[in-house]
Amino acid sequence: MAQVDENHLYRDFCLRKNYPLEPSVKQALKNASVTGDFDVSGHPLGIETCEAIAYVLAKSDNLVTLNFTDCMLNPTCLNIIFEALISSKNIKELNLYGNNITTHVTVRLGKLLAHNSSIKTLILKWNNMGVSLDSFSTFCSGLKENQTLENLDLRNNQISQQSAKEIADALRVNTSLKHLDLRWNSIQNEGAEELLKSLEENQTLMTLQLRGNFVHREILIAIEECLKNHVSVLKMSTDHVVKTEILINHIKSLEETKTKQLTKITEAANKHMKEAEKRLSEIMEENRTMQKQIGTLEEQVFTYxxxxxxxxxxxxxxxxxxKEREASIKEQMTNYQNTIEKLQKSLQMKELEQLKQVNTTQEKISNEKEVIIKLENDLAIEKQTCMNLRSELAQLKSQYDTKTKHLEENYEMDKKIWQKKYQELEAATESKIEKIRTLSSEKQQSLENTIMELTERQSNKVLLINDRIERMKQEKRMIEEQLQSAQGTVVQLQRENSSLISQVAEPARKLTSLLEELSNEKMQNQQLKHEKMEERKSREILQNEYETSKKEIMSLKSMYNNQEMHFEQEIKDMRHRCKHLEAKLEERERKIANIRHEEKARAKLLHSAFSKYWDRYHPSSGES
Structure with a gap:
């Protein structure tokens, strides 16, 4: 929203209700329109101004943090603000420092935590929330239901041992809280032990401050060790997530290369199928021409x-x-018989010539039958090549499936190994330092954002891969249908050829062209063999890439081990620094104790001197 919108809302509401305008609220809304921080700390607020602020909170989306430090808010004011915050989705931080929060307001705070899903930081120090155990238990029940709060400050709230038990029960259920400040309360040893037990179940809390609660040093050290364990486990889990994402990306790259190779193979198969279809169409045209020639020959035979x-x-x-003229022409029989014999001889000669022609035609038909048989053999060879291509496609698919299964099994094995290491680290690690906790808490938000982006990208990539696999399956089905149709056409051609064998006599001129086509088909077969050799080479390249990926994974593991050693060394250094700081603190506490002792001695001296002076100058009052 614009800079003036919040002030405009505030003015309209106050004019409608006839409420006075507070200059501190106006200035705070001006600043909030620019920075998003609404700060009215140190200014007492009444019910009317709180109603106006609640109205602005309900209408505005620009406010991010609310600071009501030392505003002397009564329970009704706090309830009004809480009602506005229940449905708010943009407020990230709420500061109620020093507002004398007691029983009823504590209950309302619990309801706010149960329903609000945006507040991440809640500052409640210097209040009286722990006075009533029942109200504090309702607050803790709201904390159980909350899944967004990360920072909770409960310093100086009169929290007792039993109230600490309620906090421990809430920590067993809550999975979002990362920083909890309970300094300067009355938790004591029993409450601290309950908190320590809850940390065994809670793995998300990073910092827990218990100074000024009359707790033994051993319990504090145990809590610190447990929190250190949480930080190390979280760091290991983030490293594991990053490495698994790297492996998944590498697997996806391998799958993409394999899909590209499969597309190349399918394109080659499609080209071969198109060439075979062209060849079949040419054969069909030749058969049509042969049928026309057969028709002409049949017409000639019919005329003959x-x-x-x-x-x-x-x-x-x-x-x-x-026969009719035998009686009348007996004399001319001899002449006619001679002529008839000559005619018969000529007819026999013609019949012999015709028989020779028929034999030659039969030989031609037999030769053409042999040619057709050769063509059938060539068609069978082409069919076998198509079947071999299909088998090679099936083998490539099976190899692809086996490789993907192998990679998935390796991924699952690595996942199990990392889970085992994670469990061992959960059981073994018991050390943690406050500086590492603060750094991890600051970086965790950025890491969570990056993890969410990566998971979204990963899900999108998985959907794309599934779509590509389905497309490949559809293309495979189309290829199989084309092969089946080609087989059907081949069967039809075989039937037509078998019917033509008994009728057709193909001319000898086309034998040379058929031989040339056969030589061309041989050249195509040689090209297919060359393509198969190239495919084998590509497979070898894939295997080499897989081995290089294995080497990269080993190098990543070694880097991970080196980082672990580095972090252990840093933890040792931080321990040494903490010990040094603790020694300095002890020295300062000694100095402070000495100064206090000296001040007490000086006060005694002054008191004795003043009493002597009084007795000297006022003896009557001393006697009385």
């Missing part, structure tokens, strides 16, 4: 048969005429 029948009919007619 009709001529032969006509000649036979004429011969029969002549024989009948000769």
């Amino acid at each position: 048969k009709t001529k032969h029948k006509n000649e036979k009919q004429r011969a029969e007619a002549l024989e009948e005429a000769i």
